[in-house]
Amino acid sequence: MTAISTSLKKKTRRPTLRIRDVNATLEALKRNGMTPTALDTLPDGTFRWHFTPPAQEDGDELDRELAEFDRKHGYS
Incomplete structure (x- = not known):
């Protein structure tokens, strides 16, 4: 195997969620x-903050x- 083919097989690591951050x-x-x-955690590890309260x-x-x-x- 070449170095290129082995590096393609490695999975990329998802960033860790640190509560202090x-x-x-x-x-x-x-x-x-x-x-x-509200706070959403997206699959790629990023965060999405929501500032509008949900509709009642x-x-x-x-x-x-x-x-x-x-009624009917x-x-x-």
Whole structure:
């Protein structure tokens, strides 16, 4: 085997998640007046911060379907 073929077989390592890095970033965001509401970890190891709160729902889809069924059939 050549050196090129063996190097292609090696898997790339995903960056490690260190809680102290996440906490340091969170503190820096808060010091600058930004309050994140969620954090996603992407498959490549990067982070995606969310700053907008999730939309308030009136219930889940099943509850809405049941309420609609009740209205249609005179149960409510």
